[in-house]
Amino acid sequence: MSEPNPRLTDRSVFPDPVYKETVLRPLFDGAKSHHVEGFRSIDRAHLVMLVETGILDAKQAGAIASALEAIDREVDPSTLVYTGEVEDYFFLIEKELKARLGPDIAGRLHTARSRNDIDHTLFKLGLKHRIDALMIKARHLLAALIDAAEREKDTLVVAYTHGQPAQPTTFGHYLSAAIEVLIRDIERFAEAREIVNLSPMGAAAITTSGFPIDRQRVAHLLGFAAPLRNSYSCIAAVDYVTSTYSAIELMFVHLGRLIQDFQFWTAFEVGQIYVPNAFVQISSIMPQKRNPVPIEHMRLLASQTMGRARTVLGVMHNTPFTDMNDSEGETQAMGYEAFVAAGRVLDLLAAFVAAIRIDPARVAENIRRSCITITELADSLVRREGLSFREAHEIAATVAKAVVAAGGGLEKDGYEPFLAAFRQSTGREPSFGRDTFEEIVSPAHFIAVRNRFGGPAPAPMAAALAAYRDKAAAFDKAAEGKAAREAAAARELNEKFKALVEAS
Incomplete structure (x- = not known):
């Protein structure tokens, strides 16, 4: 005897209670938390387009517009509790329309659209808003870094390579390197936003x-630059997601490195950054400790941001090239947490950079102990004495070893070891005396002669800072232009929708 066909005996009713609680309720709660405004704008823009193209007549459109306005007044999304009576937030609005207009008129709003294109439009609207808000914070950090670099353009610090003191530079020059990376990160975000x-x-x-829809019109009313051309791409391509979260991940990989340097530079043994009391917490048991814990929080939040962004990218991996739940509501909501953590880092880092100062005494002592101006001695021997760089390097290395072994400093204690090393290597006397030697190995001279493009000397630093300010101004101008265009589109949509309501 054959088994009965399960489709003929299935008397279950959607939704299954467990499915309702584990899938539908979280999706509904996410939609009402994140996408209410997006739903509202999409319904209104689509309705305006339907009547402008003649797909709906003015009377039908006016009735729908009035009902949508009534729903906005009477239904508070924050108070809604998911019951399973409808599948999701989209169908809740449709149910409310039917209650006011009946199924015939209410059902006409959905002409020529699907949850597929609605969903991806919702997600793009949500991302645009979040990208713009985050970029305001990123541009604020950029401005703070530029101001700090200007303030500290002549302030000496020890630059490190491989965790060891390497050469003197200025704090402004160091910050300028971070500025250039942040500029490129903001540019990556701008490119991602163009995809969104x-x-x-x-x-x-x-x-x-098959209806004569006007996709350009809807795109304009919703504040998009244009419609995405290929319709399959509209519902299948998730590069708007991956480009956005790749930009987030990279920005906070890069900022995390800067933050890690601040952690190292504030360590007691290095101490070249002084953190003001406003950013210091005192130990509950060790009264001598000054803990610059905001740095730790920035490092933690940067890691959380990067990790959340990477998780979104991981979810997109090896998914089919079609519309799919993997790229939709719950993944989008999970990604929004990356924006929240990212904003906290940008705000805190901007305030921190504005507040910190360099401790000149600690920098001077670290320079003295580490002989990090010795490279300029080798360079000067090439220029002044006509030596090969390799011979000059060997003389300088001998000097540095002697000074470090004696626990001295290069400026005050290096001249006698230099004379001995120079005589032994060349068999003659150098052409300069102690005063010139001390000038050559001074950190101020080290900086001053490095006046090539991109260097720390005053002239290239002034040019760099001017270029950074021009770039920051260009970012601001572009953002203001986009905001103005999108605000104008929102006003136009509101006017067109109000006209439908008033004509009903």
Whole structure:
């Protein structure tokens, strides 16, 4: 005897209670928390387009517009509790429309669209808003770094390579390196936003529609630059997600390295950064300790940001090239947490950079103990004495070893070892005396002669700072232009929608 066909005997009713609690309720709660405004804008823009193209007549559109306005007044999304009566937030709005208009008129709003194109449009609207808010903070950090680099352009610090003192530079020069990376990170975000800024609306499920829709019109009303051309791409391509979270991940990989240096530079044994009391917590048991814990929090939050962004990228890996839940509500909501942590880092780092100062006494002592100006002695021997760099390097190395072994400093204690090493190597006397030697190995001279493009000397630093300020101004101008265009589109949508309501 054959088994009965399960489809013929299935009397279960959607949704299964466990499915409702584990999938549908979280999705509904995520939509009402993150996408209410997006739903509202999409409904209104689509409705305006339907009537402008003649797909709906003005009377039908006016009735729908009035009902949508009533729903906005009467339904508070924050108070909604998911019951399973409808599948998701989208169907809740449709249910509310049917209650006010009946199924015939209410159902006409969904002409020529699908949850597929609606969803990806929602997610893009949500990302645009978050990218813009985060970039305001990133530009604020950029301005703070530029101001700090200007303030500290002549302030000596020890630069490290491989964890060891290497050469003197200025704090402004060091910060300028971070500024250039941040500029490139902001540019990556701008490129990601251009991908986000293409509207999927009108793709419907996959292949657009047989109705004479105007995709450009909907894109404009929603504040997008244009519609994304290929309709399959609208619902399948997730590069708007991956480009955004790749930009986040890279920015906070890079900022994390800067933060790690601040941790090292504030260590008691190094101490070249002084952190003001406002950013210091005192130990509960050791009264002598000054703990610059904001650095630790920035490092932690930068790691959390990077990890959350990478998780979103991981979810996208090896998924089919089609519309899929992997790229939708719960993944989007998870990604938003990266934006939250990222914003905290940017705010705190901007305030921290503005507050910290360099301890000149500790820097001077670290320079003295480490002989880090010795490279300029070798360079000067090439220029002044006509030696090969290799011979000059060997003389300088001998001097440095002698000074370090004696626990001295290069400026005050290096001249006698230099004379001995020079005589032994060349068989003659150098052409300069003690005063010139002390000038050559001074950190001020070291900086002053490094006046090539990109160097720490005053002239290249002034040019660099001017270029950074120009770039920051260009970022601000571009953001203001986008904001103005999108605000104008929002006003136009509101006016067109209000006209439908008033004509009903």
